[in-house]
Amino acid sequence: MNDSLDMRFLAARKKYIEGRFSMLNDMQRQAVLTTEGPLLLLAGAGSGKTTVLINRIANLLRYGHGSEGKEIPDFVTEADVRFLEELSADPSENERVRADGLCALEPVKPWNIIAITFTNKAAGELRDRLETLLGEGAGDIWAMTFHSACCRILRRNIDRMGYTGSFTIYDSSDSERQMKEVLKDMGLDDKTFPPKYVLSVIGRQKDRLISPEEMLENSRGSSDLRLTQIAKAYAAYQKRLKDNNALDFDDILYVTVKLLQQEPEVREYYQRKFQYVLVDEYQDTNHVQYLLTSLLSGHWGNICVVGDDDQSIYRFRGATIENILSFEEQYPGARVIRLEQNYRSTQSILDAANAVIAHNLGRKGKHLWTARQGGAPILVYEASDESSEGNFVAGQILAGSKGRNFKDYAILYRTNAQSNALEYAFKRNGVPYKVIGGTRFFDRAEVKDMLSYLCVINNRTDDLRLARIVNNPPRGLGAKTIETVQRLAEAENKSLYDVLSDPYSYAPLEKSAQKLLQFSALIDGLAKLLEDGMSLPEFYDELLVRTGYADMLSSKPTEENKTRLENVRELKSSIHAYMANTAEPSLAGFLEEIALYTDLEQYSEGDNTVVMMTVHSAKGLEFPHVFLVGFEDGLFPGMRAIGDQEEMEEERRLCYVAITRAKETLTISHARQRMIYGRTSSALPSRFLREIPEECIEKRGGYRAEPQRSMTYEKRSVSSNGYLSGALRANSAPSAPLPDYNKGDMVMHAAFGRGLILSVVKMGGDALLEVAFDDIGTKKLMAKAAGAHMKKL
DNA sequence: CGCACCACAATTTTT
C-alpha cells in the first residue's frame, strides 16, 4: 500500500471504531478511544463514568490500540480500505465481522487488564456489567478491589516476605484486640495510648511505607515522646501478626508494594501481565495505593485513572487528593479528559452544586452541565427543631409520594446520630423507611464468634480467634486459665492450641485439663467432619449445635437473642452464596472471601421504602428526590472543620456529593435548635447555604415567632404543624386537639387513600391508630401526626 | 461467671 492509502486506512479505521461507540458523547468517546499512555479522566458526578470504564475495556478487548495506533497490518488491501470507507453506519453482521477484523490492532487479552475499585460492591457491579457486555471472557479480567488484587498476588508470592500463602486477614477489630494486648504487655496505659489511635499512627506509617525500624529511627529526633513508644508497639504488633501468619488491612497493601519493590521477578511478572491498568475512584486512593498502581503499570505505562477531585471525601482515612491533583507531574505526558455532561440532575441542582464547589481552591476545576434545562428550585426549609424537621420531611414525602414510590426518596445527613429524630418522625407518620449504616453484619459479635470458630477449625494456630471462642459459650475456661495457657505458649513459642490440647504436659493446667481436652476434642471433632467430606452448610449446622452456641441463644429467648440467632443463621446464607459462586468450595476459601467482603448490608434497591443514610454512604448513588437535613453550621460543616481550611474544603466536597445525588428535586432543611449530646443548642443555617445562588432556592418555614414551650408540649405541638407549616403561621398552631377517631371510622389519607380504622389505643395525649387502607394494607399511625394528612369521611 | 453500675465520649467508613 502507498502512503495516501495508508492515510485513508488509518482514517477509516478510526472512523469505524468511533462509530462503534456512537452511543457515547464526544468526551466519553474520546476517553474510551484513548488507549495508550497515562490518562486522567476527570469524571464529574453523574457523567457516566462507569459506562466509560466498561466501554474502554470493551474497546481494548475488541480493537486493542486500533483507535490510536499508527501501525497497519500487512494483510490490508486497497479493497479493504474501500470497504471500510464505504461501510454504512449500520453494517450487517458479516460486514461488522470483517471490519472488526481489519480494525483490530493487537486486541488485548482479558487477563492483561486490571481494573481496580475500592469496594466489593463497585467491583461486583463492574464484573456484572462487563459480563453483560462482553460475555464469558470478561471473567478473566482482574476486576477487583485493591485488597483482593493484592491478596491474589500475595497468596502466590508472600513466602518471600516471611509469611506463608495461607495467611489470615485481621479486620480492624482483630487488629484492635491484638494491639490492646501489645500495649498491655508493654505496660502502656491505654488512656495515653488508645489502641485505635496507635493503630491509626501505624497505619499512616504503612501508607508511607515506613517500617517499624525506620519509624523508631525517625522518632528519635521527634518532640512527641509517644512516637518512640508507638514505634516499639508497631514492631511488637508486626511480630505478633507475623507469628500468627496474619496481615491486617494495611499490611495487605504495604506488603504487596514492598514485595513488588524488593523482588524484581515478581514485579516484572505482573508488570508484563498488566498491559492496561484502570483505577476507579482515584480521588479516594492513598499513597501506598498510588505506589501500587504506579508499580503495576510500570512496564507498559498504560494507566488510566478515573475520579473526581470534587468528590474526595475520605481524607480522614488516608485518601489524598494529591494523587489526582499531581497526576500529570507523576506521569509525564499524561492526557486529561473531563467528563462534564451530567445525565442525572436538573440544571437547578447542578447550578447549586457548581456554585458551592467553586468555593474550593484545591481542585482541578470542572463545570457540570446538562442538556435538560430547568427543574424545580431547591426547597429550603427552616424548622424549629429536629423533631419538626422530621415531620416536615415525612409530610413532604407523604404529600409527594401518594404512598407509592417511597423508594424514590432519600434522606441524607452528616452524622448517623441524626437518624434517630427522623426515625421517630417517620414512625409517627407511618412512612416506611430503612436506615443504611450502623453496625455491619460481619461486625456483630455473634457473627464474629461463629467466624472465629471457623477460623480456628481452619487453622488451629489462629491464637487471636481461639482466644475469642475458647470460653464462648462458657466452658469453665475462665480468664485465669487462658492467661496461664498464653504464658506457657509464649514460653515455649507454641500456639495456644498446641498447649491447651496437651494440658497434662503442663503442671499449671492440671485443674482445667479435663475441660481443655473437651474443648480441643470439640474442635478436632468438628474438623474431622469436614475432612470426611461433609458439605459446608451441613457442617455449619453441626457447628451451631456442638459448640452449644445455638443452645446458649435459644435457652434465653430475649428479643436480642432472637436477632442474634437470626444473624448466626444468616451467616449460613453467606455460605450458600459462596458455594453458588465457587467451583471448589472450601472452608478456607469461604473465610478468605468473607475476610475481604464485609459489606453485606449496603444499600440496594429492594423494598419500597425511603432510605436514610449519611452523605458518605450516599456517594455513588442517586435518587429522584433527596432531602439534605441538618444543614447547620456546626453540624454540616461540622464543628471541627470550622476554622480549618483543608477540613472545610472536605466538608464542601461532601456537600457537593450530597447535592449531586438528587435527580429531580432537592430539599434542604435546617433547624433553629437541635438536641446535641442531650443539650439543646441553637444553630445557624449552614454557611454553605449562602454559597448556593438565591435564584436556585425557594424558602419555606421560618419560626421567628415560635414561642418557647416546655419540652413535652413542644414535641407534641410541632407534629401538628410539621408539613403544613408553610401555610399555617406558627402562632396560629396552638396545641393540636386530639382528633376524635374511633374504631370503625372511615378516613381518607393524603398519601395512603381510603382506609378503615381497626383500632384506637390511647397513649398519653395521643392515640395509636391501626388503619386498614384499601390500596396498601394495614398501617399503624399516631393520631396527631397522621391527622395532618387525614380526614374523617 | 453474669450482671449491675458508673464513667466517659461523641464525624464520616472500607478493606
Next chain:
DNA sequence: TTGTGGTGCG
C-alpha cells in the same frame, strides 16, 4: 442523649 467499656459484687 445514647452507647460502650471497665470494674466490682453476688
